[in-house]
Amino acid sequence: MSDFLHWLTAVQGIAVRQSSSFFKNPALVLPSLLFPMLFFAAFAGGLSDLNRIPGFDYTPGYTTFQYVFVLFQSSMFGGIFIGFAVARDFENGFARRLMIATPRRSAIMCGYGLAALVRSAVTIIFVTIVALVAGINVLGSPGQIVLLYVLALTSNILGSLWALGIAFRFQTLSVTPLMQIPFFILLFLAPVYVPIELLSGWIRHVADVNPVTFLLEGGRALMAGTTGPIVTAWLVVLIGGIVLGIWSLTGLRAAEKR
Amino acid sequence: MGAIEVRGLVREFKKGPRAVDNIDLTVAEGEIYGFLGPNGAGKSTTVLMLTTLLPPTAGTATVAGFDIVKQGPQVRASIGAALQEAALDRFLTGREHIKLQGSLHGMKGADLRQRGNDLLERVGLTDAADRKVGGYSGGMKRRLDLALALLHRPRVLFLDEPTTGLDPQSRSALWDEVARLSREDGVTVFLTTQYLEEADALANRVGIIDHGTIVVEGTPDELKAEVGRSSVEIEPHDAARLADLERALAPFGEPMVTRGTRASIRLNEGVGDVAAIVRALDAQGIVVHQLRLREPTLDDVFLEKTGRSLEGSGDNDEDETPSA
Numbered sequence: 001m002s003d004f005l006h007w008l009t010a011v012q013g014i015a016v017r018q019s020s021s022f023f024k025n026p027a028l029v030l031p032s033l034l035f036p037m038l039f040f041a042a043f044a045g046g047l048s049d050l051n052r053i054p055g056f057d058y059t060p061g062y063t064t065f066q067y068v069f070v071l072f073q074s075s076m077f078g079g080i081f082i083g084f085a086v087a088r089d090f091e092n093g094f095a096r097r098l099m100i101a102t103p104r105r106s107a108i109m110c111g112y113g114l115a116a117l118v119r120s121a122v123t124i125i126f127v128t129i130v131a132l133v134a135g136i137n138v139l140g141s142p143g144q145i146v147l148l149y150v151l152a153l154t155s156n157i158l159g160s161l162w163a164l165g166i167a168f169r170f171q172t173l174s175v176t177p178l179m180q181i182p183f184f185i186l187l188f189l190a191p192v193y194v195p196i197e198l199l200s201g202w203i204r205h206v207a208d209v210n211p212v213t214f215l216l217e218g219g220r221a222l223m224a225g226t227t228g229p230i231v232t233a234w235l236v237v238l239i240g241g242i243v244l245g246i247w248s249l250t251g252l253r254a255a256e257k258r
Numbered sequence: 259m260g261a262i263e264v265r266g267l268v269r270e271f272k273k274g275p276r277a278v279d280n281i282d283l284t285v286a287e288g289e290i291y292g293f294l295g296p297n298g299a300g301k302s303t304t305v306l307m308l309t310t311l312l313p314p315t316a317g318t319a320t321v322a323g324f325d326i327v328k329q330g331p332q333v334r335a336s337i338g339a340a341l342q343e344a345a346l347d348r349f350l351t352g353r354e355h356i357k358l359q360g361s362l363h364g365m366k367g368a369d370l371r372q373r374g375n376d377l378l379e380r381v382g383l384t385d386a387a388d389r390k391v392g393g394y395s396g397g398m399k400r401r402l403d404l405a406l407a408l409l410h411r412p413r414v415l416f417l418d419e420p421t422t423g424l425d426p427q428s429r430s431a432l433w434d435e436v437a438r439l440s441r442e443d444g445v446t447v448f449l450t451t452q453y454l455e456e457a458d459a460l461a462n463r464v465g466i467i468d469h470g471t472i473v474v475e476g477t478p479d480e481l482k483a484e485v486g487r488s489s490v491e492i493e494p495h496d497a498a499r500l501a502d503l504e505r506a507l508a509p510f511g512e513p514m515v516t517r518g519t520r521a522s523i524r525l526n527e528g529v530g531d532v533a534a535i536v537r538a539l540d541a542q543g544i545v546v547h548q549l550r551l552r553e554p555t556l557d558d559v560f561l562e563k564t565g566r567s568l569e570g571s572g573d574n575d576e577d578e579t580p581s582a
Contacts, residue, residue: 017350099310100311103331256310
């Protein structure tokens, strides 16, 4: 078996184990499905009257507007939660098995990342089914919708890379807030409840440069079949992927030296 | 070249002790090398370095002919390891662990299935293979860990205190399997343990480590012969007469470290001295509560080399790796 095939087999093995372990444990599965639903119900339901405020001109409607947020939020956090699993594996010693038995350790990073993608895909399907039942309007072309979901899954990779970098460095569950808080801050300093045009003051200034703004606005544009900062959104995931990829890889190297 | 070659290996931790201090050792192909020492002596830190889990601060080491720093992937492909805590996922079954371990080593398909089934049978886990590991006993987990370590047919096997916490029956079964691996499969085994009888029963050669340095190395018989003569340990009925007892014993041999209310000497003439000792104690009116004649053990070797006993030492001094 070539080195690359060996590496690929290890990635697959780690992803299958992680996914299998996750889906067999209701205590992990249920929150990952219910958490996004809570956001969706609270924002799309509770704030649905925002649809009528002057200046809100998102054609597919407020429920769809919120669906895109929940899509990205659940996808990113699906990635971040993989950091919890890695930290747990370090705490209980399982990570040592992976570190000793995997000749090319980058397979560990990619295996966990792949498991995060699988988890998020399941969550996205669940959220989308509920959203369709709730009446979201899909106005984008099939190509745009495919791009939307690829963008959402790419944001999952960003979340994974960030959380993996933390987990590899600290190797303890006690740092899980550090994995979540920066993404929470970025998410809630973006135009979550209303379009960016309706934000004013300091929050507008922050939102203007917040990378998550471009993801949400780009995603909403794809959903609505309109133009928006789609190219910028892809640039965000590309640059974010490079920066956080380095962060995660250097974290893995740090873990090798502990 | 030996299966394991270590030269001047050092591991220092920031704000911590020098856990491993300039050790040299060679383990031949197919040999079982017992690495003995109390908790905190540096055994596990040495294993972590040799298994590429921890980089050395200084020195060099090769495992299966590969440098542990420069050729980590090749080292990992050549070794199997069962470390102190059996690193298992309680939500996975034994067979799922086999699949995972196989994939980490690039194994798949019929070869993996066959090898996995063989090993599960060898360690007596065929019936439990499809049960979640969360329901396994400690002994079953250790046996599964051993099977996982052997899955890819490693040339060198690291066993870090493999029988700690096991019942005597499980311990004995594991010893048999380790001995068989070396004898029949030619696997080199690097075994750390704090159980003297384990090293005595299994190891072709033993290295004793204390405070990060190897204090003595050789076959168990060589080391015991080095300590030499038999010893006698006597506990007086009246603990207040311990000093009298020690004086009475002095002509018969060299005093050893006193443990509690017992006095020990290494006999000048061996077992033949015992009758004379009993007569001497009787003449002085020292009533003996307990008398024990002992052949030299590895603990005596440890005592001789370090001035303290290995058995029960450092129980509260875990061999934890301080964070760097």
